[in-house]
């Protein structure tokens with residue numbers, strides 16, 4: 001399939017609707033284009049829109065549901081979570097330059113993870129009394145920027161300012177088209193207050209037509225070369241990070257790996273359920289132990305398949321890289337070799353590869369079977385050692401994160417969606433249903449998980465999101481903002497509380513194993529002490545909170561938390577006291 005650009009057909013007859021101003025035309029278009037939610041963190045720039053929502057509600061018109069979110073990081077992460085499970089972009093609107101700044105970490109997360117969303121902000125008025133909506137408060141002078149979009153530009157695919165009424169329809173369509181075409185990502189639109197407030201009586205536009213965004217397909221020659229490499233490989237290895245963004249692609253990778261006994265290992269960037277963990281060809285979450293032995297490595301949508309400082313392919317190993325943008329062109333530097341780069345939607349590439357390899361299966365049957373048996377044994381050994389680790393640690397007090405992760409796995413069922421930012425040990429959990437697991441985006445702008453879980457709950461009201469995070473991450477989520485939203489979108493939050501930022505401590509030890517900090521055990525800027533009663537915060541929002549210190553209480557406590565969400569329809573938070581590395585870990 002050759003790359004065809006997305007098609008946007010406007011064939012329907014135009015319609016005309018009554019309005020008071022540009023803001024109402026903008027709202028009309030958002031509703032018509034199928035935007036479901038408008039996550040807002042408002043300021044004085046919102047006045048024409050707040051008024052527009054009131055008119056649309058009073059008149060029973062179609063419009064996106066406005067959702068007030070107390071902090072921009074939560075708002076952007078909610079839109080991220082929603083798009084992550086539905087593929088549908090939503091609108092986030094924040095207050096001028098200051099709100100944009102607060103939402104930016106979330107935008108960096110969405111950008112690196114190719115999540116489509118429409119990030120918008122007001123622009124403070126520029127006129128000084130000449131136009132309706134002009135400056136009439138002190139902040140309107142102070143909040144003006146020379147180039148408001150500049151701070152977002154590096155992390156959005158496109159930015160623009162709505163300059164006049166005549167452009168409303170085209171600007172919104174362009175924003176949507178760019179966000180939704182591959183590689184997907186956030187876009188930024190600023191909306192000046194005078195333009196939103198400009199008075200008009202009617203708005204004529206063409207109603208939305210079905211949109212199709214073609215998924216780019218692979219080049220046949222690249223597929224032929226990759227298929228030959230896989231066919232002749234003795235020790236192939238597949239490394240994957242983001243394939244599961246499209247749940248249908250997971251099944252296709254299973255088919256391909258079964259057809260040629262290809263082991264699949266998940267890279268450190270582990271954003272989706274990419275391959276069922278119980279499948280005998282799943283070889284865990286550390287590809288680096290297999291990289292030096294492999295003779296052909298197929299990297300699928302993986303930004304960092306290995307760390308060159310820890311493991312390197314041996315000379316002569318051939319590397320195939322498959323991805324929408326296999327060179328990750330938005331990363332300033334990334335030089336993993338690609339003997340065969342395949343720029344393609346992974347699903348299309350996997351189908352093409354399987355078809356190209358099919359004629360060789362019979363003649364390679366014995367070798368494939370032998371490899372399958374060897375890899376299945378390896379898979380079994382891995383699982384045995386993980387289970388043994390959990391068993392060995394199950395009585396430890398303070399609680400070990402391996403055991404806590406094992407327990408999270410035990411209470412997970414078909415309704416569970418696991419969202420992890422940091423401390424869940426994914427190997428301790430059986431993850432087999434595509435779409436049932438989401439890990440933090442690779443740029444790791446901390447604070448994503450809680451808002452993302454709320455977005456998942458909004459998109460899948462019958463699910464029970466369980467969001468796992470470190471005590472450090474919990475702070476970055478802006479917890480009161482998330483608990484506020486969880487009053488109507490209940491989720492289970494589990495704090496893996498090791499009373500520190502172990503990631504930072506670990507990097508000190510990694511770089512200076514015999515250094516001053518290691519010798520004196522003086523790790524400043526790493527400990528989150530004194531340790532507060534995090535479990536009490538959720539009570540202020542009507543939720544269920546519990547502190548867990550006994551390893552035998554984890555599963556019952558998790559069940560109580562799930563019951564609170566499912567039966568009592570209220571949020572829950574478990575503050576699980578885990579080992580502190582360096583003190584008792």
Ligand SMILES: Cc1ncc(C[n+]2csc(CCOP(=O)(O)OP(=O)(O)O)c2C)c(N)n1
Pocket residue numbers: 105422423444445446469470471472473474476498500501502503504
């Ligand atoms: C916005 C932001 N600030 C700081 C960091 C650096 N950082 C990475 S991990 C981490 C600590 C996370 O702590 P916690 O959630 O308790 O997990 P732990 O490291 O203890 O396992 C920090 C501060 C970051 N990635 N993003």
